[in-house]
Amino acid sequence: MIELRNVWFSYDGEFVLKDINLKVEKGERIVVLGINGSGKSTLLKLLNALLFPTKGTYLYKGKNIEKNAFKDKNFIKAFRKEVVLLFQNPDAMIFNPTVYDEIAFGLRQLGFEEKVVKERVLYWAEVFGLTQYLNKPPFILSGGQKQKLCLACLLVLEPEVLLLDEPTANLDPKSTGWLIDFLNELKGVTTITSTHNLSLAPELGNRLIVLREGGSIIYDGEAEAFLKDQEKLINAGLVHKHKDKPYYHLH
Numbered sequence: 001m002i003e004l005r006n007v008w009f010s011y012d013g014e015f016v017l018k019d020i021n022l023k024v025e026k027g028e029r030i031v032v033l034g035i036n037g038s039g040k041s042t043l044l045k046l047l048n049a050l051l052f053p054t055k056g057t058y059l060y061k062g063k064n065i066e067k068n069a070f071k072d073k074n075f076i077k078a079f080r081k082e083v084v085l086l087f088q089n090p091d092a093m094i095f096n097p098t099v100y101d102e103i104a105f106g107l108r109q110l111g112f113e114e115k116v117v118k119e120r121v122l123y124w125a126e127v128f129g130l131t132q133y134l135n136k137p138p139f140i141l142s143g144g145q146k147q148k149l150c151l152a153c154l155l156v157l158e159p160e161v162l163l164l165d166e167p168t169a170n171l172d173p174k175s176t177g178w179l180i181d182f183l184n185e186l187k188g189v190t191t192i193t194s195t196h197n198l199s200l201a202p203e204l205g206n207r208l209i210v211l212r213e214g215g216s217i218i219y220d221g222e223a224e225a226f227l228k229d230q231e232k233l234i235n236a237g238l239v240h241k242h243k244d245k246p247y248y249h250l251h
């Protein structure tokens with residue numbers, strides 16, 4: 001479904017993703033783990049075609065995702081409905097006058113009838129516990145509620161690929177548990193979730209991709225095996241060793 005072939009990316013000359021090779025099948029649940037600045041957000045933005053590879057190839061369902069493909073309006077519409085990204089900062093995604101309009105926005109942009117828009121908005125507002133806020137402005141919501149609102153805005157589109165950038169960052173333990181259960185039950189949707197939280201990683205997916213500082217993949221495989229391997233963890237900068245003291249976990 002998704003394939004990155006020898007992808008390199010630089011914002012301003014220095015590569016922040018290096019020689020990324022990745023194949024993702026439909027329905028996989030993937031976690032991207034890495035320290036701050038290792039390139040997790042950049043990788044998700046590439047997969048969402050907000051950025052394009054500086055070198056290398058991104059194929060989505062066999063189609064080359066490059067700037068020219070995004071000149072085709074029908075393609076943009078299909079891609080933006082199928083592949084969606086939850087930004088690290090929910091405020092970056094919220095701009096409508098009411099919670100209802102916020103959830104409805106994507107569907108309206110895609111030309112759905114108001115009757116269908118209403119059905120879907122009411123359904124997803126209920127799932128995310130937002131029904132009582134539908135007529136309220138989104139800015140009154142708490143950080144966690146805003147995160148849920150942003151998720152509702154994406155899921156209302158019934159996407160095939162859900163990209164989540166540090167989705168638990170604004171959530172308390174109860175909401176984090178809720179989100180993990182929710183993602184586990186989301187059948188048929190491919191999820192790619194970034195985190196720098198070692199202990200949450202195995203909960204967010206079963207295939208782990210680890211980025212090291214500088215933006216290269218140092219591990220792609222089963223989560224548990226990686227998390228037991230001290231040497232790999234140190235290599236990824238995810239734990240460090242104090243002089244004369246046992247290994248110390250950063251998270």
Ligand SMILES: Nc1ncnc2c1ncn2[C@@H]1O[C@H](COP(=O)(O)OP(=O)(O)OP(=O)(O)O)[C@@H](O)[C@H]1O
Pocket residue numbers: 011012016034035036037038039040041042043088196
């Ligand atoms: N718009 C930008 N312009 C220039 N450099 C950028 C830009 N965005 C990110 N970078 C740089 O690219 C590198 C990777 O950043 P990115 O945000 O992808 O990492 P990350 O793993 O998501 O980090 P974090 O966990 O802190 O969110 C960093 O060195 C960062 O400074």
